[in-house]
Amino acid sequence: MVIKEISRNKYDDFLKKVETYSFLQTSEMKASLESNNRETKLLALVEDEEIFAVGLSFIRNFLGGKRIDFMVGASSYNEKYEYLFYDKMKDYAKENGYLKLVIKLDKDFRKYDQEGKPLTDEDYSTFYKMQELGYIRNDGTVPEYDGSPDYQFVKDLSDFLPDDYDNLLNSFNKNAQRKIKKAKELDIRVREIKKNEMEDFKSLTLETAKRQGFGDKSIDYYNTFYDEFSDKKEFLVAEINLNNSIKRLEEILSGIKENNKNKQRRDSLKNEIESLKDLKEDASRDIIPLANMILVYQNNQAIYFLGGSLTKYQKLPGPFILQFEAMKRIMKRGIKTYNFFGIDGVYDGSDGVLRFKQNFNGYIVRKTGAFIYYPFPKKYKSLLFLKKSKNKLSNI
Numbered sequence: 001m002v003i004k005e006i007s008r009n010k011y012d013d014f015l016k017k018v019e020t021y022s023f024l025q026t027s028e029m030k031a032s033l034e035s036n037n038r039e040t041k042l043l044a045l046v047e048d049e050e051i052f053a054v055g056l057s058f059i060r061n062f063l064g065g066k067r068i069d070f071m072v073g074a075s076s077y078n079e080k081y082e083y084l085f086y087d088k089m090k091d092y093a094k095e096n097g098y099l100k101l102v103i104k105l106d107k108d109f110r111k112y113d114q115e116g117k118p119l120t121d122e123d124y125s126t127f128y129k130m131q132e133l134g135y136i137r138n139d140g141t142v143p144e145y146d147g148s149p150d151y152q153f154v155k156d157l158s159d160f161l162p163d164d165y166d167n168l169l170n171s172f173n174k175n176a177q178r179k180i181k182k183a184k185e186l187d188i189r190v191r192e193i194k195k196n197e198m199e200d201f202k203s204l205t206l207e208t209a210k211r212q213g214f215g216d217k218s219i220d221y222y223n224t225f226y227d228e229f230s231d232k233k234e235f236l237v238a239e240i241n242l243n244n245s246i247k248r249l250e251e252i253l254s255g256i257k258e259n260n261k262n263k264q265r266r267d268s269l270k271n272e273i274e275s276l277k278d279l280k281e282d283a284s285r286d287i288i289p290l291a292n293m294i295l296v297y298q299n300n301q302a303i304y305f306l307g308g309s310l311t312k313y314q315k316l317p318g319p320f321i322l323q324f325e326a327m328k329r330i331m332k333r334g335i336k337t338y339n340f341f342g343i344d345g346v347y348d349g350s351d352g353v354l355r356f357k358q359n360f361n362g363y364i365v366r367k368t369g370a371f372i373y374y375p376f377p378k379k380y381k382s383l384l385f386l387k388k389s390k391n392k393l394s395n396i
Contacts, residue, residue: 001045001046001047001052001084001088002045002046002047002088002091002092003043003044003045003046003085003088003089003091003092004043004044004046005041005042005043005044006042006043006044006046006051006054007042008027008030008042010044010051011027011042011044011054012026012027014044014051014054014075015054015075017077018075018076018077019077020298020299020300021075021298022071022072022106022148022298023229023232023296023298023303023305024056024071024072024106024147024148025054025055025056025070025071025072025073025074025075026056027042027056028225028228028229028232029056029228030042030056031224031228032221032224032225032228032229033058033221034224035218035220035221035223035224035225036217036218036220036221037218038058038059038060039058039059039060040056040057040058040059041056041057041058041059041068042054042056042057043055043056043057043089043092045074045076045081045084045085045088052076052078052081052084052085053074053075053076053081053082053084053085054074054075054076055070055073055074055075055085056070056071057069057070058071059098062099062100063099063380063383063384063387064383065097065098065099065383066097066098066099067098067099067100067101067102068093068096068098068100068101068102069101069102069103069104069146069147070102070103070104070147071104071146071147071148072104072105072106072147072148073086073103073104073105073106073107074086074103083129083133086103086130086133086135086371087133089101089103089373090133090134090373090375093373093375094375094376098375099374099375099376099379099380099383100372100373100374100375100380101372101373101374101375102142102146102370102371102372103130103135103370103371103372103373104142104146104147104148104367104369104370104371105126105130105367105368105369105371106148106367107126107367107368108123108365108366108367108368109122109123109124109126109366109367109368109369110122110123110365110366111363111364111365111366112363112364112365112366113363113364114153114357114358114361114362114363114364115347115358116347116364119363126368127368130371134373135371135372135373136371136372136373137369137370137371137372138369138370138371138372139372141372142369142370142372144342144344144345144369145214145342146370147370148367149341149342149343149367150345150366150367150369150370151342151343151344151345151364151365151366151367152339152340152341152342152343152364152365152367153339153340153341153342153343153354153357153358153362153363153364154301154337154338154339154340154362154363154364154365155327155337155338155340155360155361155362155363156336156337156362156363157327157330157331157335157336157337157338158336158337159171160331161331161334161336162331162332162334163328163331163332165328165331168324168327168328168331169324171360171361172324172359172360172361173358173359173360173361175359176320176324176359176360179317179320179321179359180317180320180321180324182317183238183316183317183318183320183321184321185248185249185252186240186245186248186249186316186317187240187241187244187245187248188238188239188240188245188290188316188317188318188321189238189239189240189241190236190237190238190239190321190322190325190326191236191237191239192234192235192236193235193236193237193292195223195226195227197237198219198222198223198226199219200237200289201222201235201237201289201292201308202216202217202219202222203289203310204289204291204292204307204308204309204310205217205222205292205306205307205308206308207308207309207310207311208307208308208309209308211311212353217306222235225294229296232296232297232298233294233295233296233297233305234294234295234297234329235292235293235294235295236292236293236294236295236322236325236326236329237289237290237291237292237322238289238290238291238292238318238319238321238322238325239287239288239289239290239318240287240288240290240313240316240318241286241287242276242279242280242283242286242287242288243280243286245276246273246276246277246280249269249272249273249276250273252269253266253269253270253273256269275315279312279313288313289310290309290310290313290316290318290319290322291307291308291309291310291318291319291322292307292308292309292322293305293306293307293322293326294306294307295326295329295330297330297333297335298335299335300335300337301335301336301337301338301339302326302330302333302335302337302338302339303339303341304323304326304338304339304340304341305341306341307322319356320359323360326338338362340357340360340362343357343364345364345366
């Protein structure tokens with residue numbers, strides 16, 4: 001058996017035989033990555049033209065040469081062929097001169113409650129198998145968010161299927177419930193965007209990327225992802241019509257009698273109305289996007305792949321109603337698991353992304369992370385030494 005590059009049609013045909021696999025290893029993702037200037041290959045474990053396992057790889061520059069990565073490993077209808085794929089990839093990497101081979105596996109290592117307390121034992125079985133094949137655990141050179149995140153926040157929706165939205169709402173913490181109630185009061189609505197609105201979509205993801213210190217995708221990436229994933233995805237936005245929201249609050253205010261009992265409520269509504277009027281004065285349009293997301297559907301789960309929001313409107317509860325409506329859409333498809341995707345895996349309160357996701361009461365899955373193989377270890381160490389030496393000299 002050997003590793004060979006195969007066509008998109010052959011790759012897609014094989015995946016039809018696999019029960020579950022990640023959207024990150026599909027040919028649709030290959031096209032999306034290439035639109036973002038990534039070099040990719042559809043590789044397969046082959047013998048006599050028969051395919052036994054497949055994986056989407058992407059290639060990047062590394063120490064003057066190249067490295068090859070798999071974001072979620074390989075897929076097969078039989079696990080033994082998956083590990084044989086990883087074994088044969090070592091030969092493929094050597095033959096093609098890659099300096100580094102990185103494989104991230106979409107396998108669970110441990111589950112925790114949302115505060116970080118263990119719910120299950122650690123599962124080292126994958127570590128042992130990869131070590132037997134000659135791989136090492138992540139040596140600190142592969143970021144936790146590279147490819148599939150090492151730590152993922154998940155919510156089980158099975159108790160609320162098919163359409164028990166009231167109990168779904170009650171499963172959130174009080175803060176989320178209040179925010180969603182307020183979003184409904186403000187008539188903040190969630191809808192699927194059209195492709196010609198992609199510039200608006202990117203304006204939110206770009207600001208969020210800058211705020212959180214990572215790079216955003218290109219507009220070509222978003223457009224390609226939109227086309228390629230077709231009915232397997234939804235680009236959603238939560239937006240507010242400022243004129244309508246102001247009118248609604250004024251109507252609520254006019255229906256509340258002026259007395260000591262209602263003073264606090266009336267004062268709160270007056271402040272909200274003034275705040276919305278201030279936003280309206282600064283806005284270039286009446287309908288404002290508050291938060292957005294790409295929601296990806298697989299047969300075993302739905303994934304909050306990425307999204308964004310605008311700092312200017314963070315006091316408005318757009319992100320909360322967006323998540324609630326996303327879960328309702330997931331349930332309509334009969335999917336039991338909602339994966340909020342990446343968190344830092346730090347539970348000291350410093351991870352703002354985790355704090356937001358904790359509002360919806362879920363649990364945390366730690367994946368096995370990255371495994372690395374260096375086809376030419378001496379050459380790698382020499383090149384790494386030279387790079388560090390040059391960096392030191394440049395700082396003198």
